[in-house]
Amino acid sequence: WVFPFAGLLMLILAASFHHLSVEDEGDRLYIRFGPLPLFRRSVKYENIVSVEIGRTTILDGWGIHMSFRGGWVWNIWGRDCVVLRLRKGILRVGTDDTEQLANYLNVRLSQY
Numbered sequence: 001w002v003f004p005f006a007g008l009l010m011l012i013l014a015a016s017f018h019h020l021s022v023e024d025e026g027d028r029l030y031i032r033f034g035p036l037p038l039f040r041r042s043v044k045y046e047n048i049v050s051v052e053i054g055r056t057t058i059l060d061g062w063g064i065h066m067s068f069r070g071g072w073v074w075n076i077w078g079r080d081c082v083v084l085r086l087r088k089g090i091l092r093v094g095t096d097d098t099e100q101l102a103n104y105l106n107v108r109l110s111q112y
Contacts, residue, residue, distance in 0.1 A: 012036065017063065020076040022093060022101060029084075029105070031074055031093055039064055041074065046112050047087050051105040053098045054083040060092070067092060 015036040023030045025042065032040035056079045060067050067073045071090025075081060080098045082105065084091040095101050 012038075017076065020074065020094060022095060024104075024108070033064075033074075033076070041091075043084065043086065043091065045108050048084050048105070048109055049087060050085045051102050051109065052083045052085075053102050054081050054092060055079045056081050056092055056094065062094075 016038040017033050018036075019034055021030075021032050021034055023032075027046075028042045028044045029048075030040070030042045056073060056075055057068070058079075060069075060073050060075070060079075062075050062077060064072070064074050067090075069090075071092060073081075073092045073094070075092065075094030078094060078096065080096065081092040081094045082098055082101050084093065084105070093101070
């Protein structure tokens with residue numbers, strides 16, 4: 001009975017981490033893994049102090065976890081990320097289009 005349960009758990013986790021979506025939800029940035037949205041996070045634009053393009057280290061790895069450099073990492077593959085300096089902490093969001101996401105967020109922050 002252990003193997004079917006472990007297999008089902010692996011299937012659910014694989015579906016949860018298939019891709020990473022970053023979306024605008026009006027007053028906040030919505031980040032979620034999917035297509036099964038078990039892991040998600042939202043950040044209000046008013047809580048973002050600054051945005052910059054960065055890179056994660058090999059030690060940071062992939063997934064959701066604390067970084068050795070401080071703050072959280074939400075990444076699915078690669079090392080390119082957008083670093084969000086929040087009022088309380090740092091969030092590194094992995095993306096394949098860092099420039100477009102950083103530019104978009106800087107435009108949104110200029111409205112607040």
